[in-house]
Amino acid sequence: GSNQNRTPTPLVNPSPPPTPSDFYPPMPGEFLLIGLGLAHPSDISVRALKHLRTSCGLSALPGAPDEGTLKPNAKVYLECYTSIFPHFSIDEVSKELGVPVLEADRTIVEQQPEDLFFTPVLEDDATVALLIVGDPFSATTHSDLTSRAAELGVPMTVYHNASIMNAVGATGLQLYRFGQTVSIPFFNDKWRPHSFATKIRANVDADLHTMCLLDIKVKEQTDENLLRGRAIFEPPRFMSIATAARQLLESLRVLGKGEVGYDEQTTVVAVARIGSTDQLIASMSLAAAAGFDAGTPLHTLLLCGSLHVMEEEAVSRIRLSPEEEKACLERGERAGDVGTSDAENTEEEDEM
Known part of the structure; x- marks a missing residue:
């Protein structure tokens, strides 16, 4: 009873509160x-x-x-x-x-x-x-x-x-279960690298999720303007979920599942405009993602490894309906392979 009113002794003496000059030293x-x-x-x-x-x-x-x-x-x-x-x-x-x-x-x-x-x-x-x-x-x-x-x-x-590196925890996937992050560049008619897909395989082998950062092109020049020294820039381009998925599917066809570790039915999570009032988070198959419209940029694509029970519940809550996935599959099939003429989200030059 005599100890009830005793003030606990702190383990460490509290420091005085910081002053503004502590935060912003001249x-x-x-x-x-x-x-x-x-x-x-x-x-x-x-x-x-x-x-x-x-x-x-x-x-x-x-x-x-x-x-x-x-x-x-x-x-x-x-x-x-x-x-x-x-x-x-x-x-x-x-x-x-x-x-x-x-x-x-x-x-x-x-x-x-x-x-x-x-x-x-x-x-x-x-x-x-x-x-x-x-x-x-x-x-x-x-x-x-x-x-x-x-x-x-x-x-x-x-x-x-x-940053996107921690904000993806909003999807319900656990951050400590992500492997190495992968960057997906835009394909064109002359350059279609697949090395990013083999990195995904390493994550799959370790039973980890993969965060795919999608390419953005800002102040890019054509070869002609670059050679002529003309400061003329192409409109900004931001890779969409659909383009990233189509490129991943192309890598799957070129290299085979044994090299990339995923297939058309792999569960993915589409993330768009994370942190904004109109952010979008949705899960679906990779094949469906090839026809998914996530709206305006910026986009990020997550490839799921095996799911913990809590992750499975979270991913199930944001899964597209069967009807929505079917519609996305049909759009993806119509779109075909990725080429240089593919439309992407763009903003006018003066918006940069």
Whole structure:
């Protein structure tokens, strides 16, 4: 009875609550690598947004009575090729965050980071931020970027966010039961690689699911424009669930089930616009997926290994009806093999 009113002794003495200066220490120059999340520029964390804006000389959040003045050497880039917000322009991202945002394509990120990102930080005490859709470390490109920054001694802060790599837990498939992730590139008349399919076989042998990341083409040039040095770009293209499934089925026909580990009846889960208000998650056979319309991008395709009882229940709840699968099968059969003329989800150039 005498112990009932005793205050428990903490195992570790509690630290004082962090102050704003702990979160945003003043830095003479810094490189910020900021994940934006999956669906909307406002998915950026409050902490990341405050650090970004205060480092640029602005108020911590947009809309303050005194917005502050943007530092002349502060630069904010949006990386626009490993993943994108298909329905938000650069200007709309800039408006949402309250800072001017520049586009960073593959050439800038992979070939010019020292000139545009690191040198301004080291020599001009500038704040340079690179915004990334998803999480900064979901693409190996950004791991390489941080290694190069570390080698040069560039002060750097990273802010994480949701990515497709963990958001697929919303399907009911357990994250720890995924094997190596596979990227599926667009086929064309001259290039139809099947190496991704043999990687799926390794996952099947280990009784693991496979996440297939589907190709996106942004600021691509025709061979003629590339050779002539003309800055003319093709409209953006985003691989659909149906195209990915048809390419997987082609790999099955070319290599055989023994090499790829799956067949037409393998259960797959189609994921579209994950994290948005109109996200779509549906399961079906791979053959049915070849005729499935998942709507606007971005899409991801999951190939299921054997299912735990809880996974089986979750996948069954999102399964297409027999009538829907039959209709998808018929559409897939009519579509045939993948070619260069296949229609894909596209956005107008000015939407990038």
